Every structure is written in structure tokens, then in C-alpha cells.
Amino acid sequence: MSNDKGEILKNNAKKCSHCGSTSTLPIAHGLMSDEVHQENAKDRKWVWGGCVIHVGGDTDHCNDCGKSFGGDFTSEEKLQAESFDEESFLERRKKLLNVIDEYLDEEKDGEMYAAALHEAEGDEVEADHIYFGLYMQSIDKYLFEEYDEKLYDKALSEASGDEKEAEKIYLRLCKS
Numbered sequence: 001m002s003n004d005k006g007e008i009l010k011n012n013a014k015k016c017s018h019c020g021s022t023s024t025l026p027i028a029h030g031l032m033s034d035e036v037h038q039e040n041a042k043d044r045k046w047v048w049g050g051c052v053i054h055v056g057g058d059t060d061h062c063n064d065c066g067k068s069f070g071g072d073f074t075s076e077e078k079l080q081a082e083s084f085d086e087e088s089f090l091e092r093r094k095k096l097l098n099v100i101d102e103y104l105d106e107e108k109d110g111e112m113y114a115a116a117l118h119e120a121e122g123d124e125v126e127a128d129h130i131y132f133g134l135y136m137q138s139i140d141k142y143l144f145e146e147y148d149e150k151l152y153d154k155a156l157s158e159a160s161g162d163e164k165e166a167e168k169i170y171l172r173l174c175k176s
Helices: 005-011 034-043 073-082 086-105 110-119 124-138 140-144 149-158 163-175
Strands: 024-028 060-062
Touching (some): 086 163
Antiparallel strands (some): 024 060
């Protein structure tokens, strides 16, 4: 048996799940110096997979077809399920911007501001901060719960079909 590391790696090469080739290399991860990369470039014993190790990520790379393989597909599916959902993000962002617009445009709720002013012991700057917190608490339902379709339909009806106005009315209805 050979003691040559290259020979050992060659004998332990995995079969590519994409094309069936055994001309494969393990994937190495981590922060590596330029010297390490240059040394590997001479006799290519591994393929660099980047600094970040992904749970369930691929473990080997095929020299023939250029694809990586060997990952845990269950974990990969789990990662995709937990990944960023742009549509939800944009919807939540839209809601938050509506709330901020409403906060800036409407007059302060007298009862809520009085409570904030009392808590701030008359300090108006502090009362404004407290009022904002109370306001945000009052619109929790609007920001974090699914749309109440009946309530939204009511808002849309009041707004005569104007969706932007309906959002403002819906926010007001959620606060009450």
C-alpha cells in the first residue's frame, strides 16, 4: 500500500452522483491563506468550498462534469424552507411603511398621549417616545397577524375601492 497522500485520496474518490465519474475531489472549507491555495493548485487535492460551511452542504466535487455532490438533501430542503421569503418581507415592509405614514400624518390620539405624558411626568420629549411605543403596540394586530379579510373588505368598501386608502382605514380598524 502506498503512503502517498495523493494516491490515498485517489483510491478514496467518491463516485459522482451526477455523471458517475470517479474523478472527484473532496470540498474543503474555511479561511485559508494564499499559500495554502497556491500549494493546492500544484497538485490539486481538494476544491475550496468557501469560508462558510453549510449544514447539509455538498462534500465532494466532480472534475468531469463540474458539479458538486454528497450533501444531505434533507438538510438542504430544510434550509430552503427556512430561507428568506422575499414576498413576505415586502408585504411586511409595506405594512410598516403604512404604519409610519399613518403615525406621521394623523393627529395624536388624545387619550393615549395623555397616558404617555402622565408616565413621562410632564416631559414632552419623553412623552413622544412613550406615545410612539404605545402606538406601535396598538397596531400589533395590523403588523403581525394575517389579514382579516372581512375587516379589509370593510375598509376597501369605505375607501370606495382605493387600495391605498383602504390600507389606512384597515390600520385604523385594526387599532380599535
